[in-house]
Amino acid sequence: MNPNVRDQILEHRTTISETWLEEIKSFRSDDSLQNITDTMYENTNREFVDKIVQSIEVVQQESNEELVQFAERLIQLGWPLHYITRGLQKFRTITIDVLSETDDDYCQSKEFFQEIEEWIDNLVNVLVNQYSGSWENTVFLQKMALKELSAPLIPVFDKISVMPLVGTIDTERAKLIMENLLDGVIEHRSQVVLIDITGVPVVDTMVAHHIIQASEAVRLVGAKCILVGIRPEIAQTIVNLGIDLGKFPTQSSLKKGIESALEMTNREIIDIEG
Structure with missing residues (x-):
């Protein structure tokens, strides 16, 4: 990631994060998230946005271990995949909106938008792969268990x-x-x-x-x-x-x-x- 973009995101981190936390409250209307307590939902959102911002430092290394571990916990707790994807899409929109209002000329350029798109797309790919891998493993184990029990004599x-x-x-x-x-x-x-x-x-x-x-x-x-x-x-x-x-x-x-x-x-x- 361009160092200037990274620095701008870190500088405006509080504004981006707080705006995102406010916007993501609307996700609670989803049926699969209504059974989650307010405290857990808020704490999870804050951890999620922290992991997103922290990932700036490791994108070039193609290592998002902390974000992957966070996703694994969500999978075990039964959080839906679209919470992750919608959350990242909303974060991308808010980041672009906030940084576009700064005086930095680069944040008005096409390259700036491409940097943000590439960064968020990378995160989406990492987390979707994590979810799909977990589902494939679960389906495989269930299928094997069903085979063992499905036709006893x-x-x-x-x-x-x-x-x-x-x-x-x-x-x-x-x-x-x-x-x-x-x-x-x-x-x-x-x-x-x-x-x-x-x-x-x-x-x-x-x-x-x-x-x-x-x-x-x-x-x-x-x-x-x-x-x-x-x-x-x-x-x-x-x-x-x-x-x-x-x-x-x-x-x-x-x-x-x-x-x-x-x-x-x-x-x-x-x-x-x-």
Whole structure:
């Protein structure tokens, strides 16, 4: 940054900062910031503007470690990204307005505006990258956790297991379901597997295709498959799409599916009277 611009900003730091702190109060109308206490909001704003001004000294070194650490704290506290971007844009506008009113000729030049633009754009890029990196890491961890929990095969009786499916089934998840299903059948020595689709919001041609593939794979390893949890609207969709599920048994509920599985393994539930 041009030393003259830097000196001007530091000289008018108080005016710029106080004007910015007053202007940024309007951000509180945002729904995502209304739950933050007045004290915390004010203290965060003062720290933010201090970090912005301090960054003048390190822009050329391409190191904004303190500002990055500040952004990391905001991410952990759940502050929205647009607080950062709007705050920096407002700071840029106020800085230009304040310095344009000084007697310094350079502050009236095109180069001056370019200096301010480059400085603030650099800060925006640094902080947006910090936010996006954090989000990508969070999404990745959530995705891995979901994978681990999304398709368990649960033994409920000897030789009978249930796989409850919840949420949307895409190609990647279908592969995971297939792997867990086959591994579980072998591990638990299941003869009958119930695939429960009660928690699957939509069954289209692709989802049905994945389910049919899973049932065929189960049959090839010596077990039988029952599809349970078919709600009326799902049944209607399957019929309208012309999907053939006639190759393996279906039941409307898990209870009925378990009764069928017990029959397949030559067992039944008997009520014992007191």
